[in-house]
Amino acid sequence: MTKVITRFAPSPTGHLHIGGARTAIFSWLLAKHFNGEFLLRIEDTDFERSKQEYTDSILASMAWLGLTWSGETIYQSKRLAVYNEYVDKLLSENKAYWCKCTPQELEARREEAKAKGEAFHYDGRCRSLNLEKGEGYAVRLKIPSSGMVRFDDLVKGQIAIDVNELDDMVIRRADGTPTYNLAVVVDDATMGVSVVLRGDDHVSNTPKQILIYEALGFKQPQFGHVPMILGADRQKLSKRHGAKAVIDYKEDGLLPEALVNYLVRLGWSHGDQELFNTQELIELFTTDHLNNSAAGFDPEKLLWINAQHLRSKSPEELYPLLEEFLNKLGLNTFDKELILRLIPLYQPRVNTLVELAEALRPALSSLDKLEYExxxxxxxxxxxxxxxxxxxxxxxxxxxxxxxxxxxxxxxxxxxxxxxxxxxxxxxxxxxxxxxxxxxxxxxxxxxxxxxxxxxxxxxxxxx
Known part of the structure; x- marks a missing residue:
């Protein structure tokens, strides 16, 4: 059996949100289940929107969730020369060509097609011109003139796309930077990734990437596209549904294993079991039971699962997790033994570490600061x-x-x-x-x- 190597590849244009976190968790569990490797790649080639603070936040969120990865973190921004090497290889093998069409010309043709009620496809007019490198020229991949691109999706089953629905895609922009699809293929192939689990918003990218794999002679990984998480109203998940960044759930006093438990159940099942510890998830998780339909996010269910995990912990396990929240309440001169005695009294009454710290406040407040409702x-x-x-x-x-x-x-x-x-x-x-x-x-x-x-x-x- 081929060694299972998975990856998570977030873009540091914002904090890690639960949709991305769930994808990371699925990939991590799959690698752990098969004693494989889980890799982390930061896709930071959007230089205008990528920020170090978001990279730091993503790494901190991953660490808090317990999603450890193998080897060094890969940064796409440091691999531009690698991508260009493979683009040059495709040019030298006549599998790609220079394109002089400007963005303005392409936009005019797109508008023209729209006016006619037609879908816009690049017509390949530069394909046979045998252009040399020129100022403002992009590079396009030559795709087959006919045929189907097929792949067996681990979640969705057989998917087939007619190449006539695609066009000669740009793989290097006029400014010399690689496009997303080219960089992803080069990275996954050179990193040895064997299974790519990601959101189903990437399904449309997969046929394009398969064509790049074939052109470069790379072995293709298995692909699995999981449905997106929706709000309770079945609309795209947003803050109004109660969804937050992972780091916010930490601040709210949730336990990382509870959030992992909840997110895994949003798209995967093992019978009717609701509560899992992380080791159970590692032992049980495979792609066989990934759901093909979108799950609805329920903040109340997440809170319930967190409460169950909180109540299953010993006072000794909860104490180090509580310190941060007690400090925020100004209770930083507390007695550890007293807290260990008090925790069992309040565990059944609270849902989060924030609530637990607040519940302990009266018992831990000094006499002069004891307030009366x-x-x-x-x-x-x-x-x-x-x-x-x-x-x-x-x-x-x-x-x-x-x-x-x-x-x-x-x-x-x-x-x-x-x-x-x-x-x-x-x-x-x-x-x-x-x-x-x-x-x-x-x-x-x-x-x-x-x-x-x-x-x-x-x-x-x-x-x-």
Missing amino acids: PKAAAQFSDEGKMRLKALSDLLTQIDDKGFDVPAVENCIHKYVEDNSLKFKQVGPVLRAALTGQSGGPSLPEFMSAIGKNNTLLRIKKVLL
Whole structure:
């Protein structure tokens, strides 16, 4: 079996978005599944729109998603001489020719065809002129005069295009730069790429590229074109559908493995299974189950999947991921052991790391910065404070080392029973004093986590 070598080839004209990320993930998983190689190429020959900040963002997004690649990153901008070498080879073998048609002339012919209701095709008028290199001349590939271009798409099946639907394409522009199709073919062939997975907006490029492969004598890779991701309204995905750049999902507190899980399921399936860890995806992923129909992006489903992954992690796994978000809240003098005790109390209640950090804020805030929600503060009536004082006296009697969940639970239960009260007459004011909020996790678990001293100090602050 030929070694599986895949690649991802983004253009640094913007941040990495989820459509590109999904293509990268599919290519990475396929290579991993077959113990092959996954390569990265930055297609930065659009010198006006390509920016280093976008390259940096793409690389950071790839690293965050865990999409490691083999070897060095390839930059097309550094390979112009290589492309020109292959164009010159085609010229020398009479498989390409110089074209003197100017952009203005071509546009006039295009408008003329449009006026007649016809599709514009270059008529090959320079093909037989045997022109030498000239100022402002482009280079065109000679394509066959008849026949079909066929390929077996890994997703879409057999595709055949009549060459009469194509024309002698430009492979080097008048300014000396290679065209996209020429550069891609040279890169994929010289990099040894055996499988090209990409969006189905590239289907129309594939016959053209196959003709270049044939002209250069290169072995063709297998092609697979995955349908684009659509919005819930089945329109082209955009920000209004809730889609963002990958780096934004990181800032929103999503876990990378959750985003990978969700994006893979947008176009691939393994029975009815929804949740996968990355190792499972590597073991199970092949192109056999790639869908041929476009999937709709659902932000709520992504959030649900993220919540499931977040809840499956241990406090020790979540702690280093949380630090960044706690720092943003100004909680940068926190106690690691305290956080490890608190995380399990809030994991079932949140969907993202941002929400988890925010949920931990009351427990981690210093006494002078503890804030009270209006609904919580309303609990601090004279009667409420009287009950807090009584509870404080009882909690003080618990041994410092024995201040655990059962001890706290028994203490609160005893106070409620001895005073013929109901928990709802005690719990809300106690919670308000401890957290400044009207809702949250189990009080005995919270109190045990923050400890006896912190519990008593928080109650004391309300009583002063």
